[in-house]
Amino acid sequence: MDEIDVIVIGAGPAGESAAARCADGGLSVALVEQRLVGGECLYYGCIPSKALIRPGDVLAAARRVPGAAQALTGRLDAREAFARRDELVGEWDDAAQLPAFEEKGVLFVRGPGRIADDRVVDVSTSDGGTRRLTARRAVVLATGTSPAIPPIDGLRRGQVWDNQDATAVKELPERLLVIGGGFIGAEMTQAFRRLGCTQVTVVEEAERLLVAEEPFAGEQVREAFEAEGVDVVTGVRVTAVEQRDTDGPLTATLGDGRRVTADEILVAVGRRAETEGLGLEAIGLTPGGFVEVDGWMRATGVPGGWLYAVGDCNGRALLTHMGKYQGRLAADVIMGKDVPESTTVVPRVTFTDPQVCAVGLTERQARERGLPVRTVTTGTGDVDGAHVLGVGITGTCKLVVDDDRKVLVGATFVGPGMQELLHSATIAIVGELPLATLWQAVPPFPTVSEVWLRLLEAYGL
Ligand SMILES: Cc1cc2nc3c(=O)[nH]c(=O)nc-3n(C[C@H](O)[C@H](O)[C@H](O)COP(=O)(O)OP(=O)(O)OC[C@H]3O[C@@H](n4cnc5c(N)ncnc54)[C@H](O)[C@@H]3O)c2cc1C
């Protein structure tokens, strides 16, 4: 029996960050992973998806620049893009990830972990045995999520693509149907169209793409998609899927009677927590759902405060950076540091073109909370920095202001390549900086960050 300070189950970004910080703080740590160290993010999420998006983004950026555009005479080479993706995901091998943990003295155990009792974790090992680990201080769950499969007539897991199939693609389908126009659906729709699919259709049941963001965001992304030849269907569900021959095309029937035939269907309708088979019932929790945590990542309803849940598996914010933040936070709490409870300010970037970069509350969310809201908007393409970047840059930037306190509670920037601008808004919101102070933060000329100036002027500064 191994006795250790902290056991982390799941070595995705959240588990990795919890384990690394505990080890850096001098605790003994065991990291348990059933598949690959790096998790969904590194092998089937953030990294491969961004690798597939990047070539099309660079080409689109160059096309906006007269002089550079004329140099673009060839076509995007999907095979080279796949090769670069393979390199970035380390050929789906985690050998390069392990040394960093070994150097920190982390005990790495490969196999599915399961809670057997309070502070006790059993890991099934490849030789058919079980290794029992006991935690002196804490067990941290970081087991992530898996794709949800919607109840659609005829649709079976395995017959359609999920995020793992899409991000590991080797052969481009001619026709792709994407079910779900959220983060994954929107990003992959455009990536596959730009990689060379001749027909891409995205079907979103809500009234617009990226429905959780400001309404103009989904509308502007839709316009861009349609201009690139994507068929965008919103406010409609897929009701049935049929496939005559295994490996043959699939035909989807939509709620409005339309039928769409495609060579592959990507299902991207959200995630479910990977908490089945974890032994949660042994400690009085319900398996299968997200593990509810308090502001310090401690699982609620578990006496003794020894169980933590970080990253996707607690359902708070299904994003790598938030999972890593929660991992650091949990580690600090386990080490007895006096730390404030988790921030609720979540920055998010949808890597479409135009990108949708948002942080904090949308106007609707702020109003629902009863805040005294005032909003200001400006055109992303209206500043000199955007003119210098290229022609035809469009999009909208918006601030949501708490008008009593004169501080920001939300911000959205839509436009190409806006991701690096977002952190300025995150700092303003987390720091609760008064607008009068933001007015003193002078954006350099000629950069797109001048949208800050326009927004504050629109507010009356
Ligand atoms: C296509 C796609 C693109 C994305 N793009 C972005 C992006 O650009 N930016 C962003 O911030 N987020 C993005 N995300 C979301 C991001 O991938 C997740 O938020 C992130 O991976 C969550 O990290 P995690 O550590 O909580 O879980 P995961 O990365 O899912 O890792 C969990 C790990 O736990 C392991 N595990 C599960 N159960 C057990 C068990 N019983 N025993 C041992 N090990 C176990 C799993 O094998 C896995 O390795 C994307 C997701 C997808 C699907």
Ligand SMILES: NC(=O)c1ccc[n+]([C@@H]2O[C@H](COP(=O)([O-])OP(=O)(O)OC[C@H]3O[C@@H](n4cnc5c(N)ncnc54)[C@H](O)[C@@H]3O)[C@@H](O)[C@H]2O)c1
């Ligand atoms: N750039 C990023 O940070 C990034 C990229 C990809 C994924 N992610 C993370 O991964 C998570 C999962 O992504 P996702 O796109 O699967 O989920 P999502 O919640 O972002 O979007 C799912 C969409 O599917 C729609 N939907 C649900 N059922 C449907 C149905 N039957 N037919 C048609 N539409 C349906 C929903 O209305 C929603 O718009 C996200 O929550 C996000 O946090 C982040």
